[in-house]
Amino acid sequence: xxxxxxxxxxxxxxxxxxxxxxxxxxxxxxxxxxxxxxxxxxxxxxxxxxxxxxxxxxxxxxxxxxxxxxxxxxxxxxxxxxxxxxxxxxxxxxxxxxxxxxxxxxxxxxxxxxxxxxxxxxxxxxxxxxxxxxxxxxxxxxxxxxxxxxxxxxxxxxxxxxxxxxxxxxxxxxxxxxxxxxxxxxxxxxxxxxxxxxxxxxxxxxxxxxxxxxxxxxxxxxxxxxxxxxxxxxxxxxxxxxxxxxxxxxxxxxxxxxxxxxxxxxxxxxxxxxxxxxxxxxxxxxxxxxxxxxxxxxxxxxxxxxxxxxxxxxxxxxxxxxxxxxxxxxxxxxxxxxxxxxxxxxxxxxxxxxxxxxxxxxxxxxxxxxxxxxxxxxxxxxxxxxxxxxxxxxxxxxxxxxxxxxxxxxxxxxxxxxxxxxxxxxxxxxxxxxxxxxxxxxxxxxxxxxxxxxxxxxxxxxxxxxxxxxxxxxxxxxxxxxxxxxxxxxxxxxxxxxxxxxxxxxxxxxxxxxxxxxxxxxxxxxxxxxxxxxxxxxxxxxx
DNA sequence: TAATTGTTGACTCC
DNA sequence: GGAGTCAACAATTA
Numbered sequence: 001x002x003x004x005x006x007x008x009x010x011x012x013x014x015x016x017x018x019x020x021x022x023x024x025x026x027x028x029x030x031x032x033x034x035x036x037x038x039x040x041x042x043x044x045x046x047x048x049x050x051x052x053x054x055x056x057x058x059x060x061x062x063x064x065x066x067x068x069x070x071x072x073x074x075x076x077x078x079x080x081x082x083x084x085x086x087x088x089x090x091x092x093x094x095x096x097x098x099x100x101x102x103x104x105x106x107x108x109x110x111x112x113x114x115x116x117x118x119x120x121x122x123x124x125x126x127x128x129x130x131x132x133x134x135x136x137x138x139x140x141x142x143x144x145x146x147x148x149x150x151x152x153x154x155x156x157x158x159x160x161x162x163x164x165x166x167x168x169x170x171x172x173x174x175x176x177x178x179x180x181x182x183x184x185x186x187x188x189x190x191x192x193x194x195x196x197x198x199x200x201x202x203x204x205x206x207x208x209x210x211x212x213x214x215x216x217x218x219x220x221x222x223x224x225x226x227x228x229x230x231x232x233x234x235x236x237x238x239x240x241x242x243x244x245x246x247x248x249x250x251x252x253x254x255x256x257x258x259x260x261x262x263x264x265x266x267x268x269x270x271x272x273x274x275x276x277x278x279x280x281x282x283x284x285x286x287x288x289x290x291x292x293x294x295x296x297x298x299x300x301x302x303x304x305x306x307x308x309x310x311x312x313x314x315x316x317x318x319x320x321x322x323x324x325x326x327x328x329x330x331x332x333x334x335x336x337x338x339x340x341x342x343x344x345x346x347x348x349x350x351x352x353x354x355x356x357x358x359x360x361x362x363x364x365x366x367x368x369x370x371x372x373x374x375x376x377x378x379x380x381x382x383x384x385x386x387x388x389x390x391x392x393x394x395x396x397x398x399x400x401x402x403x404x405x406x407x408x409x410x411x412x413x414x415x416x417x418x419x420x421x422x423x424x425x426x427x428x429x430x431x432x433x434x435x436x437x438x439x440x441x442x443x444x445x446x447x448x449x450x451x452x453x454x455x456x457x458x459x460x461x462x463x464x465x466x467x468x469x470x471x472x473x474x475x476x477x478x479x480x481x482x483x484x485x486x487x488x489x490x491x492x493x494x495x496x497x498x499x500x501x502x503x504x505x506x507x508x509x510x511x512x513x514x515x516x517x518x519x520x521x522x523x524x525x526x527x528x529x530x531x532x533x534x535x536x537x538x539x540x541x542x543x
Numbered sequence: 544t545a546a547t548t549g550t551t552g553a554c555t556c557c
Numbered sequence: 558g559g560a561g562t563c564a565a566c567a568a569t570t571a
Contacts, residue, residue, distance in 0.1 A: 162568065164549075264551030313550045322550080391551060398552095442566040446552045453552080516564090523566075 014038035014105035017094070018045045018083075019118070020053075020142060021109035022068050023241040024075055024182040026288035029139040031180055033107035034187045036137075040195065041188055042101060043076055043083050045069055046090040047204065049213040052115050052425055053284075056418040060386040062207035064239040064421050068284055069203040071240025081188045084201040087211050091124040098134050101195075107137040109285070112147040113327050114334025114341065115425040143324045144289045145173055147331045150324075159332050161349065161440070163313050166325040179291045235421060236273065236387035237280055244281035248292065251276040252299040259303035262314040268378075268389030269458035271466060275389065276316070279422035282323065293320050323427060329440075330426035342413050342429040349439040353522045355401070355408035362407050364505055365400050366415050368468070371504035372450040374480055375399050377467035384467065386421035397435035398448040402515055404506050409436035437519060444519040447512050451480050470500050 016033040022045075024030065034041060048054060053065065073083035086093040097103065106129065111118040129136050140146030151159060153173060160166050204210055237247065252258055266274040281287040296316050300309060312318030330341045333349050340346040344353070364370050368379035378392040388396070393416075399405065400412045409432040416432075417423045433439035454463070461479030465472040471482060473493040478485035482495060483504055490497065497503050 162549080164569080262550080266551090315550095318550070394551070437566080440567095441549085442568095443549085443552090444566070445564060446566090449553065452554090519566090 011039035011102065012105075013040040013042065013101050013103045014107070015042040015044050015097070015101070015103050017106055017108040018043060018072070019108060019111065021285035022072055023244075023286050023288065024072070025241065025245070026141070026179045026291045027109070028141055028180055029107040029109050029137060031183060032137045032139065033105065034183055036105045038105060039189055040101070040191060041081060042103070043081060044086060044097065045072070045083060045203070046086045046088070046093050047211055048088065048090055049211040050089070050117060052117055054210060055117070055213050056414060058386070058419050059207050060233050060235050060419070061421060061423065062210050064235065064280060064284070064386070066204050066207055066209070067239030068241070068286060070205075071242050073203045075241060079183060079185045079188050081191065082196055083203055084198070085203045086201065089214065090121055091128060094125060095128050095132055098132050103134055105135045105137065109142060110138045110140045112140055112142060113330040113426040114338065116334070116339030119338065141288065141290070142285065143327050144176060144293055144320065145324065147328050149173065150328050159328055161329065163322070163325055166328065167312055167321060170321060170324070176290055176293065179288065179294055234385055236277055236385040237421065239280070239284070239286070241286045244278070244286035247278060247281065248287060248295060251278065252295055255299045255302035256304055256307050258296060258299040258316055259307050259309045261316045262310045263319060263390065264314060266389070267457045268392040269454050269463035271462065273387070273389065277387065280387070283422045283424040283427070289320060289323060293317065296320070326430035327426040329430055342410065342425065344408065344410060344438065350433055351438045351522060351526050353436070353438060353519070356406045358405075358407065361405045361505060362411055364502070365396070365405060365407070369502050370399070371483070371502040372399070372508075373461070373464045373468050373471055373482065374454050375450045377464045380467040382419050386419060393431065394435055395448045395450065395453055397432060399450050401436035402444055402519055403447050404450065404508055404511050404515070406515055406518065409433070409438060445516055447516070450508055455480055468501070471495060
């Protein structure tokens with residue numbers, strides 16, 4: 001069956017290219033597409049194995065995308081439309097689709113953070129669209145305000161590199177534009193039945209339907225969805241706009257909780273998330289950040305008059321501000337050196353620190369076999385559920401980098417990108433810079449202990465018992481430090497150190513002090529470099 | 544130039 | 558559980 005039926009030829013066809021922003025509510029680019037009054041509209045997603053979302057991607061993440069695309073297709077079908085899913089390189093697949101369906105207009109949500117693959121891809125697409133006479137429409141809706149608006153508002157002095165500065169900038173912005181409702185059935189033109197049925201463009205049903213990255217041997221991108229599936233994994237949330245909206249409503253029902261939320265006070269050892277866990281929906285764009293912001297306003301207004309509301313940066317509104325701030329920082333760094341944001345070299349916000357490169361230590365960290373039960377539990381939750389509480393991420397990130405193992409944050413960031421359901425280019429990079437004391441946060445003498453940090457929250461180690469079951473029968477006294485337990489206690493709990501559970505990789509008390517000295521040296525070198533460069537710049541100015 | 548502030552440390556003492 | 562100390566960062570404010 002040829003999808004481009006004779007009736008399609010000559011009539012005006014428009015498409016909306018979904019990349020992130022996988023939703024129909026508050027999607028101005030989709031609305032702009034419908035407003036072109038085309039005779040036919042094609043909502044399109046391209047499964048691109050080399051995209052940021054899929055290049056390093058575990059079964060859990062792949063499954064989340066499949067669920068999200070299925071949901072998007074269902075929601076579009078309820079409006080008399082459907083989702084058209086293409087496979088492969090968008091710079092080839094899209095021009096082919098334009099030709100086949102006589103597309104004259106294409107809309108999409110811009111990717112402003114400067115993620116290098118997306119930036120290159122879009123540059124090529126814009127060029128090809130010009131040649132093919134396809135008119136492009138784009139909107140900047142990944143953040144609450146377009147990043148370029150923050151840049152304009154900040155003016156000649158440049159964008160602020162501190163959260164306090166960003167909050168001031170945010171306050172000075174004009175009111176946020178109104179949230180758009182989802183389009184209605186009447187907004188979509190009637191479609192040719194052949195087009196609606198075209199089976200070659202159906203969304204994927206399972207992770208194994210997703211394409212492998214082009215030009216990369218399978219062995220180099222393990223673990224991916226190929227060798228293992230999701231059967232025994234338990235994602236913290238499932239994909240799709242429908243579930244996202246339900247989760248948002250559910251979270252915000254507790255208006256007093258919303259109004260008094262303070263991020264640092266939430267627990268990272270509770271077995272059910274102590275935060276909203278909406279982050280995967282924000283990172284894939286199942287939820288609009290502006291809609292979340294206004295929904296928070298509404299929830300806070302419902303709170304009892306006697307509660308004292310929390311404020312940014314610790315409040316839930318504050319979490320939305322961090323998100324925009326992180327995107328702005330990524331955007332700004334990449335503007336200077338394209339693609340530098342998740343790298344140490346060339347990134348103007350990143351201190352140069354001589355990290356070690358020990359694959360054995362990295363692997364132990366990734367697989368949750370460091371011998372520190374609390375660290376291992378968090379790393380295994382990541383693999384099992386695709387999520388760790390924010391403070392848990394802090395603890396494991398500090399442990400991998402400046403705290404204990406002295407491995408590069410770049411490696412940690414790559415692992416998080418593969419495994420986190422909410423993996424986000426800008427946020428992931430920012431948080432790794434922060435935790436490794438490479439940028440934005442510099443108090444390296446404040447170090448998380450892999451032992452005592454969670455003892456106060458979870459003295460009995462229920463979180464460890466869940467995710468590190470080989471230790472579940474240890475008495476609470478030793479659950480955070482099994483190496484301290486007498487042989488008889490270990491034997492009774494069925495633990496053989498070095499066999500059923502590893503001995504600790506390092507002596508935290510000793511190594512964390514040594515690492516602080518290494519940080520001091522790296523900072524001193526940074527200062528010396530800055531002075532030399534500053535001196536040289538002044539000299540040049542005088543000339 | 545000095546003091547203050549910064550989403551989320553650990554430890555000791557009381 | 559709250560306050561002060563540890564050994565001391567960068568950016569901003571006074």
